[in-house]
Amino acid sequence: xxxxxxxxxxxxxxxxxxxxxxxxxxxxxxxxxxxxxxxxxxxxxxxxxxxxxxxxxxxxxxxxxxxxxxxxxxxxxxxxxxxxxxxxxxxxxxxxxxxxxxxxxxxxxxxxxxxxxxxxxxxxxxxxxxxxxxxxxxxxxxxx
Numbered sequence: 001x002x003x004x005x006x007x008x009x010x011x012x013x014x015x016x017x018x019x020x021x022x023x024x025x026x027x028x029x030x031x032x033x034x035x036x037x038x039x040x041x042x043x044x045x046x047x048x049x050x051x052x053x054x055x056x057x058x059x060x061x062x063x064x065x066x067x068x069x070x071x072x073x074x075x076x077x078x079x080x081x082x083x084x085x086x087x088x089x090x091x092x093x094x095x096x097x098x099x100x101x102x103x104x105x106x107x108x109x110x111x112x113x114x115x116x117x118x119x120x121x122x123x124x125x126x127x128x129x130x131x132x133x134x135x136x137x138x139x140x141x142x143x144x
Contacts, residue, residue: 001107003028003043003045003107006043006069006070006107009069009070010041010043010068010069010070010109011068012030012032012068012109012111013030013041014028014030014041014043014109015028015029015030015031015040015041015043016028016029016030017029017043022050022051022053022124023044023048023049023050023051023101024047024048024049024051024101024127024128024130024133025044025045025046025047025048025049025101025102026044026045026048027042027043027044027045027048027050028042028043028044029041029042029043030043032111037113037114037116038113038114039111039112039113040111040112041068041109041110041111041112042109042110042111042112043069043107043108043109044070044072044101044102044107044108044109045102045107046102046103046104046105046106046107046108047101047102047103047104047133048101048102048108049073049099049100049101049102049128049133050099050100050101050124051099051124051125051126051127051128052077052097052098052099052125052126052128053097053098053099053122053123053124053125054095054096054097054098054122054123054125055092055094055095055114055115055120055121055122055123056094056095056119056120056121056122056123057094057095057117057118057119057120058117058118058119059117059118059119060094060115060116060117060118060120061094061095061115061116061117061118061120062091062092062093062094062096062115062117063092063112063113063114063115064089064090064091064092064111064112064113064115065084065089065090065092065100065110065111065112065113066087066088066089066090066110066111066113067084067085067086067087067088067089067108067109067110068086068109068110068111069086069107069108069109070086070102070103070106070107070108070109071083071084071085071102071103071106071108072084072100072101072102072103072106072108072110073100073101073102073103073136073137074090074092074098074099074100075098075099075100075136076092076096076097076098077096077097077098080136080139081136081137081139083103084100084108084110094115094117094120097125099128101133103137104134104137
């Protein structure tokens with residue numbers, strides 16, 4: 001499925017983008033709102049995922065992910081990956097190392113909501129190798 005074909009399956013725009021230094025694969029971003037909360041629609045091409053990263057905060061903070069299209073995964077450091085399909089909501093606590101991205105065979109879009117907090121900042125970390133990525137998503141597939 002092309003990006004244009006996928007866009008017809010989701011309610012929010014996929015936005016603009018392409019290659020990004022903290023992602024493996026192409027990612028697209030559409031700002032949805034900057035009133036009250038910052039909300040963006042993030043779209044990943046099949047197999048695309050971000051690096052491990054942390055949303056730091058001294059209080060509050062973190063991130064909310066709401067899947068609005070396709071199929072993807074979220075994984076916290078030291079835990080199994082969680083599959084995300086339309087309607088799945090993931091609450092990412094502040095100061096938790098994690099990654100999220102598309103399944104190998106599906107486009108994936110989620111709303112990204114930055115949770116307000118004090119002294120918030122993002123910290124991009126190491127790249128996820130193809131081997132570790134496939135191990136995480138295949139483990140989840142065999143459990144289902």
